[in-house]
Amino acid sequence: MSRPDPIRVLVLSVVKHDYVAxxxxxxPRFELAVVADDANQPDWIHxxxxxxxxxxxxxxxxxxxxxxxxxxxxxxxxxxxxxxxCDLSVxxxxxxxxxxxxxxxxxxxxxxxxxxxxxxxxNVKFLxxxxxxxxxxxxxxxxxxxxxxxxxxAIHVDFxxxxxxxxxKGSLGPDAAPLDWLExxxxxxxxxxxxGVGKEPMGELSIEGCYPLAYISLLCGKEAxxxxxxxxxxxxxxxxxxxxxxxxxxxxxxxxxxxxxxAIGRIxxxxxxDIGEIKLHVLGSEGALVISEARxxxxxxxxxxxxxxxxxxxxxxxxxxxxxxxxxxRAIETDSPSILDVRTSRNITAMVAAAIxxxxxxxxxxxx
Amino acid sequence: xxxxxLQLALIGHADELTAWSEALRRLHGGQVAVIANSMEAALGExxxxxxxxxxxxxxxxxxxxxxxxxxxxxxxxxxLEETEALLRSAQEASVFLAVGGLxxxxxxxxVILDRLSGGKLGEPGxxxxxxxSGASNGSLTAKLFGHLxxxxxxxxxSPTELYSVACGNRSYLQVHLGFAGGGMAxxxxxxxxPAGQGYDSLSLIGSRGAAYSDDHHNSHLLFTGGHPSALIxxxxxxxxxxxxxxxxxxxxxxxxxxxxxxILAVHRVLEAIGRSSESAEVLHxxxxxxxxx
Numbered sequence: 110m111s112r113p114d115p116i117r118v119l120v121l122s123v124v125k126h127d128y129v130a131x132x133x134x135x136x137p138r139f140e141l142a143v144v145a146d147d148a149n150q151p152d153w154i155h156x157x158x159x160x161x162x163x164x165x166x167x168x169x170x171x172x173x174x175x176x177x178x179x180x181x182x183x184x185x186x187x188x189x190x191x192x193x194x195c196d197l198s199v200x201x202x203x204x205x206x207x208x209x210x211x212x213x214x215x216x217x218x219x220x221x222x223x224x225x226x227x228x229x230x231x232n233v234k235f236l237x238x239x240x241x242x243x244x245x246x247x248x249x250x251x252x253x254x255x256x257x258x259x260x261x262x263a264i265h266v267d268f269x270x271x272x273x274x275x276x277x278k279g280s281l282g283p284d285a286a287p288l289d290w291l292e293x294x295x296x297x298x299x300x301x302x303x304x305g306v307g308k309e310p311m312g313e314l315s316i317e318g319c320y321p322l323a324y325i326s327l328l329c330g331k332e333a334x335x336x337x338x339x340x341x342x343x344x345x346x347x348x349x350x351x352x353x354x355x356x357x358x359x360x361x362x363x364x365x366x367x368x369x370x371x372a373i374g375r376i377x378x379x380x381x382x383d384i385g386e387i388k389l390h391v392l393g394s395e396g397a398l399v400i401s402e403a404r405x406x407x408x409x410x411x412x413x414x415x416x417x418x419x420x421x422x423x424x425x426x427x428x429x430x431x432x433x434x435x436x437x438x439r440a441i442e443t444d445s446p447s448i449l450d451v452r453t454s455r456n457i458t459a460m461v462a463a464a465i466x467x468x469x470x471x472x473x474x475x476x477x
Numbered sequence: 478x479x480x481x482x483l484q485l486a487l488i489g490h491a492d493e494l495t496a497w498s499e500a501l502r503r504l505h506g507g508q509v510a511v512i513a514n515s516m517e518a519a520l521g522e523x524x525x526x527x528x529x530x531x532x533x534x535x536x537x538x539x540x541x542x543x544x545x546x547x548x549x550x551x552x553x554x555x556x557l558e559e560t561e562a563l564l565r566s567a568q569e570a571s572v573f574l575a576v577g578g579l580x581x582x583x584x585x586x587x588v589i590l591d592r593l594s595g596g597k598l599g600e601p602g603x604x605x606x607x608x609x610s611g612a613s614n615g616s617l618t619a620k621l622f623g624h625l626x627x628x629x630x631x632x633x634x635s636p637t638e639l640y641s642v643a644c645g646n647r648s649y650l651q652v653h654l655g656f657a658g659g660g661m662a663x664x665x666x667x668x669x670x671p672a673g674q675g676y677d678s679l680s681l682i683g684s685r686g687a688a689y690s691d692d693h694h695n696s697h698l699l700f701t702g703g704h705p706s707a708l709i710x711x712x713x714x715x716x717x718x719x720x721x722x723x724x725x726x727x728x729x730x731x732x733x734x735x736x737x738x739x740i741l742a743v744h745r746v747l748e749a750i751g752r753s754s755e756s757a758e759v760l761h762x763x764x765x766x767x768x769x770x
Contacts, residue, residue: 401693
């Protein structure tokens with residue numbers, strides 16, 4: 110029996126985490142073919158693209174359209190700064206490529222609408238990279254789908270990252286120059302804490318909100334229609350200086366008597382012994398479910414253990430990347446929706462935008 | 478006050494009294510003199526007592542009328558007006574009215590409050606509470622009162638804004654509070670769990686650290702065939718702590734830990750939460766009352 114042809118992948122900018130491209134490459138059906146970006150990008154972007162291409166032994170082309178034309182690719186993996194995500198995704202979709210995109214989809218709902226239109230017009234598939242296939246989420250979905258807790262009527266997600274983001278709030282003194290967002294996030298690449306890299310500052314809702322809101326969408330199949338949020342820069346001077354939140358709570362109101370909430374924050378290294386508490390609480394008509402996203406895990410402690418090493422190691426976490434890639438193969442080959450498709454991703458961005466607006470206005474905001 | 482132990486009457490439902498009585502065996506400076514299911518029954522006993530631990534506003538009113546100090550279970554009374562009237566009558570009768578059944582007195586929350594007030598956690602930023610039970614495990618209002626009291630103590634003030642949503646014929650309530658300086662809290666309460674144990678979870682995120690107290694972490698496992706069941710520790714230590722505080726306050730003639738102003742502040746928030754969930758509006762604090770923007 111002959112093996113199917115590999116699905117050739119264009120890595121369309123890889124300036125922050127490279128786990129999306131690596132995750133795709135972990136699947137035997139995908140083959141990384143080329144890295145590309147626009148020639149007019151600054152040097153630091155080219156350097157990161159070059160480095161990734163070199164590591165994988167594939168070319169780096171400073172011309173997106175030429176790379177598409179010359180390399181017989183079928184899928185684009187977009188992992189640029191957030192403000193360029195949608196433009197690159199639209200260009201890839203218009204060239205007939207299926208698109209896998211890093212989060213967040215965009216800082217702008219109207220930009221997301223452009224992607225929805227392009228993906229649907231070109232009849233290509235779209236996947237927003239997510240954590241919905243972590244073992245805990247798979248188990249939660251299985252329990253809910255089986256009807257063990259009846260019909261969910263409330264769902265809550267805590268999503269805390271116990272990471273620092275520069276100097277604590279107020280620690281630099283009143284005369285200190287404001288911290289530059291882009292320069293700080295470029296430097297944070299070394300620790301992998303550069304999810305918000307770009308010219309436009311982003312708060313924690315924008316950077317990470319996609320993950321917990323995707324959990325809710327996965328488990329309840331619904332998206333909120335009204336939100337009320339509180340947002341603040343509670344921990345980090347970087348967030349104060351750039352007027353973005355590092356802590357937020359959001360009340361979510363859905364149709365059909367379902368309510369929920371999100372508590373999210375970049376709460377500092379000292380606030381948790383590991384990556385941070387990530388939990389789901391779901392109440393249903395017949396019972397309830399408490400899910401710790403990190404479990405199953407194994408705890409390892411030893412003398413001279415590096416500070417940067419997580420002491421509690423998630424089990425099967427790497428399966429999420431493989432399973433996402435596998436899900437996308439299936440979406441392409443069976444013409445089925447991906448686990449986080451373009452419309453759901455757009456609607457999650459709209460929820461985030463409404464929450465930010467609510468946090469600023471102090472009012473309930475309709476999600477549009 | 479004399480050196481003789483304070484004589485207490487325990488007034489409650491029959492199914493509560495045994496546990497209460499057991500928890501209070503370690504009480505210092507006080508002892509249980511009478512156990513009854515109503516204040517009338519306690520007063521009819523041929524035993525004198527100085528103070529009463531009661532579980533209803535009616536019993537509290539009876540105790541005050543009889544000139545007894547009283548520790549009444551949260552939420553004191555069903556309305557702000559009724560609570561104000563009880564506090565007034567206690568003041569007129571020169572007796573203490575204290576509140577019991579408060580989560581702030583639970584062992585884990587005492588530790589958290591201690592670390593927070595000691596500056597270990599920095600400024601409180603986010604409080605998250607889940608409080609779920611079956612319909613038979615106490616009233617939603619009592620749980621709401623208790624956790625609002627805890628929230629106000631952790632943030633050191635009343636909220637400046639609040640929003641609330643309810644569903645399932647008000648058997649589920651979600652409360653979102655905002656505090657001056659950017660602090661926030663989300664609390665949810667359900668009495669729709671199947672019969673059996675409830676679930677409590679609290680996390681407090683501060684600017685320098687965080688505290689997590691969760692039945693999910695703190696439960697034991699019971700294996701009796703099939704899947705294990707969670708066993709949640711409920712030692713009754715909170716009740717002893719509360720009654721001890723009450724006895725000490727009466728003996729020392731000092732105001733109880735939760736004073737009249739604090740009780741009324743919680744009731745004002747409680748009343749506003751009811752209005753917010755009815756009107757689907759955010760309410761903002763203005764001179765002690767909560768109104769739409």
